[in-house]
Amino acid sequence: MKLLTRRAWALTAAGLSATLVLTACGNDAEGAGGEGGDGDVTITMLPKNLGNPYFDTSTAGAEEAAEEVGASLQEVGPQEASPDAQVQYINTAAQQGASALVVSANDPTAICDALNEARDAGTQVVTFDSDTEADCRDLFVNQATAEGIAKVQIDLIADQIGDAGEIAILSASANATNQNAWIEMMEAELEANHPDIELVDVVYGDDDDQTSFDKTAALLQSHPDLKGIISPTTVGIAAAARYLSESDKKGKVALTGLGTPNQMREYVENGTVEAFALWNPEDLGYLAAMAANALAAGEIEGEPGDTFEAGRLGEYTVEDDGSVLLGDPFVFNADNIADFDF
Amino acid sequence: MSETSTRPASSPPEHAHEEIRLVAPSRQSPAVRAFNTVVRSREMSILLVLVLLVAAATAKNPSFLFSGNGWRDLLLTPSILLLLAAGQAVVIITRNVDLSVGSVLAVTAYLTGRLFIDFPGIPIVVVALAGLAVGGVLGLVNGLLVSLGRVPALVITLGTMYIYRGLVLTWAGSDRINASDLPRGFLRLGTQSVLGIPVLFVVAVVVVAAVGYYLHAHRGGRELYAIGSDPDAAVLYGLPVRRRVLAAFVLSGALAGLAGVVHAARYGTVSSGAGTGIELEAVAAVVIGGVAIFGGSGTVWGAAIGAMLLVTIDRALPILGIPDFWQRAVVGVLIISAIVLDRVLSARRTRKLIEAREQS
Numbered sequence A: 001m002k003l004l005t006r007r008a009w010a011l012t013a014a015g016l017s018a019t020l021v022l023t024a025c026g027n028d029a030e031g032a033g034g035e036g037g038d039g040d041v042t043i044t045m046l047p048k049n050l051g052n053p054y055f056d057t058s059t060a061g062a063e064e065a066a067e068e069v070g071a072s073l074q075e076v077g078p079q080e081a082s083p084d085a086q087v088q089y090i091n092t093a094a095q096q097g098a099s100a101l102v103v104s105a106n107d108p109t110a111i112c113d114a115l116n117e118a119r120d121a122g123t124q125v126v127t128f129d130s131d132t133e134a135d136c137r138d139l140f141v142n143q144a145t146a147e148g149i150a151k152v153q154i155d156l157i158a159d160q161i162g163d164a165g166e167i168a169i170l171s172a173s174a175n176a177t178n179q180n181a182w183i184e185m186m187e188a189e190l191e192a193n194h195p196d197i198e199l200v201d202v203v204y205g206d207d208d209d210q211t212s213f214d215k216t217a218a219l220l221q222s223h224p225d226l227k228g229i230i231s232p233t234t235v236g237i238a239a240a241a242r243y244l245s246e247s248d249k250k251g252k253v254a255l256t257g258l259g260t261p262n263q264m265r266e267y268v269e270n271g272t273v274e275a276f277a278l279w280n281p282e283d284l285g286y287l288a289a290m291a292a293n294a295l296a297a298g299e300i301e302g303e304p305g306d307t308f309e310a311g312r313l314g315e316y317t318v319e320d321d322g323s324v325l326l327g328d329p330f331v332f333n334a335d336n337i338a339d340f341d342f
Numbered sequence B: 001m002s003e004t005s006t007r008p009a010s011s012p013p014e015h016a017h018e019e020i021r022l023v024a025p026s027r028q029s030p031a032v033r034a035f036n037t038v039v040r041s042r043e044m045s046i047l048l049v050l051v052l053l054v055a056a057a058t059a060k061n062p063s064f065l066f067s068g069n070g071w072r073d074l075l076l077t078p079s080i081l082l083l084l085a086a087g088q089a090v091v092i093i094t095r096n097v098d099l100s101v102g103s104v105l106a107v108t109a110y111l112t113g114r115l116f117i118d119f120p121g122i123p124i125v126v127v128a129l130a131g132l133a134v135g136g137v138l139g140l141v142n143g144l145l146v147s148l149g150r151v152p153a154l155v156i157t158l159g160t161m162y163i164y165r166g167l168v169l170t171w172a173g174s175d176r177i178n179a180s181d182l183p184r185g186f187l188r189l190g191t192q193s194v195l196g197i198p199v200l201f202v203v204a205v206v207v208v209a210a211v212g213y214y215l216h217a218h219r220g221g222r223e224l225y226a227i228g229s230d231p232d233a234a235v236l237y238g239l240p241v242r243r244r245v246l247a248a249f250v251l252s253g254a255l256a257g258l259a260g261v262v263h264a265a266r267y268g269t270v271s272s273g274a275g276t277g278i279e280l281e282a283v284a285a286v287v288i289g290g291v292a293i294f295g296g297s298g299t300v301w302g303a304a305i306g307a308m309l310l311v312t313i314d315r316a317l318p319i320l321g322i323p324d325f326w327q328r329a330v331v332g333v334l335i336i337s338a339i340v341l342d343r344v345l346s347a348r349r350t351r352k353l354i355e356a357r358e359q360s
Helices: A002-038 A053-069 A087-095 A112-120 A148-163 A177-193 A209-222 A234-245 A260-269 A279-297 B003-008 B014-023 B030-040 B042-060 B068-076 B078-094 B101-116 B125-148 B153-172 B184-187 B199-217 B219-229 B231-238 B241-267 B279-290 B300-319 B324-359
Strands: A044-045 A072-075 A100-103 A126-128 A139-142 A165-171 A197-204 A226-231 A255-258 A275-278 A307-309 A315-317 A323-325 A332-334
Touching: A044 A053, A044 A087, A044 A279, A044 B125, A053 A072, A053 A279, A087 A100, A087 A112, A087 B003, A100 A112, A112 A126, A126 B078, A139 A279, A148 A165, A148 A177, A148 A197, A148 A226, A148 A255, A148 A275, A165 A177, A165 A209, A165 A234, A177 A197, A197 A209, A209 A226, A209 A234, A209 B068, A209 B241, A209 B300, A226 A234, A226 B300, A234 A255, A255 A275, A260 A275, A260 A332, A279 A307, A315 A323, A323 B014, B042 B300, B068 B199, B068 B300, B078 B101, B078 B199, B078 B219, B078 B241, B078 B300, B101 B125, B101 B241, B101 B279, B125 B153, B125 B184, B125 B241, B184 B241, B199 B219, B199 B241, B199 B300, B219 B231, B219 B241, B231 B241, B279 B300, B279 B324, B300 B324
Parallel strands: A044 A072, A044 A100, A100 A126, A126 A139, A139 A323, A165 A197, A165 A226, A226 A255
Antiparallel strands: A275 A332, A307 A315
């Protein structure tokens, strides 16, 4: 009797959940179809984490693009840039039937399953800034080639330390996709063209002000002969600049990397930092949203050779690896930093 | 007292010394007692580890201690954790825990930035007091829920940890305070020294000394230990348990609030994620410093040395050539050994006390 009751309950429960799942699927399909038909594109923007001025700027660019093409755009994201924190936001976007998801991946593989489920539900996936494995997204909007970014930072540091001496790298988290790719390229570039520069350490500040700050202190401490630091992350370079500007190594240890003008302004003006590089994240967000819109509207498939019009940035072509390249990195210094506000 | 006369007063055997120390400490001279207390204390062994660590790092790289920056960073970097550990120690001594301190720190760190932006020219003292007050209010909420609601502090402060963090997120959004938003004088405070000792460190040490002294010497402080040793007995004895526990949480909140102001001065950048995870560091510092996690024993001074050790390990291990990834493991080993040591010592003490009682 007891067994029977249990089984009956189990069957009922199974039946109910199946109904729920089926209903949910039906709703999703209808939602996505309806929106596609109306040309009413909804884009969900999912940066690595919120509270990061770099992604604030890229989202501003994406909003500008969305306004121009008449799409609606929504930004969601986790507090911390940890590998699997983005999964829940991807699931939600898929359930809401967003026509496109623009995401900067915290981890190349950890969010792959979630992204593919979203794509199965009809959401177009565009990665920007930090890519996933190529089979988890429809398009990657590349801010610059890894070679270009690595080269500009090595060129800057070589120029600032006289092409000889010890340097170290202050990176983001140890599993950050693009930072790791850049570091590899930098090592190759150093070996090939700058034999007198020695990379003595790579430390990780986890894109956290406090950690990056303390790691900078530790770097200067453990390498007394250090001539320069490269920090290929906006949070890292600002924290390192803050530490350097108040230490007795100010002006003796060069600092460069990727930073935003607003965060670095004070340190460029007080002489702690000579020059640093970046692309324009606003343009990057703008291009990513334009690409997402083109995909959602069916103008492109994301196949190599597809071309689309990206508003004020002009025409772009999808390259062989399913990516779109924004352009060359930009170098900021005391002469031009006043022209920028992001 | 009659046993005293049966024993020869001159040259007592070795075990008698030990016995007197355990059974009737007041028969020793005050100097001997003070010496014994200090040398045998848990604080001393942790201080020794700290000194050895600094010595090893300095031997490997003299600038760890003997450069202007090295000396400054040695004292300045632990300042924030010192404040949090002092508050946390008081709470843990009452057999509670406060997990919300990291979020409280974020609230007041962001508040500090906002005050400087919205009220240009506001005196630094006013901002520090505002930090203390707001932290105290947030601590009061914790204390009320724990002491009146009679819900375990672990659960309550876990909840408020998320609530307070949510508060900062809603308030700050993706906005962040940059160094250029803060007045120069305030930022300079983050590195300023008086007679070679950083101002922020002086602030932290004064707080630790005051709280430690209160717990050591005042009635209210001793009652906190009694409450932590046996809460039920404390109620039966008629101690104001609720009021004391409430006060402990207010203190912890206020110190976390002050730590937020210090955080803003030190790091110059405040985002909504400030201080994430630092609550566990504070608990770790307290445990390493010899405060029993189930309350009733340990000192704020021990917790402060634990905090210094925890922060200094982070800075010293890279110099000793231990890679980044292993540093957390080392901290874990320290915590576990602190607790194991705790158990071993207390078992030994019990055994010795029983032996001494039987012999006398």
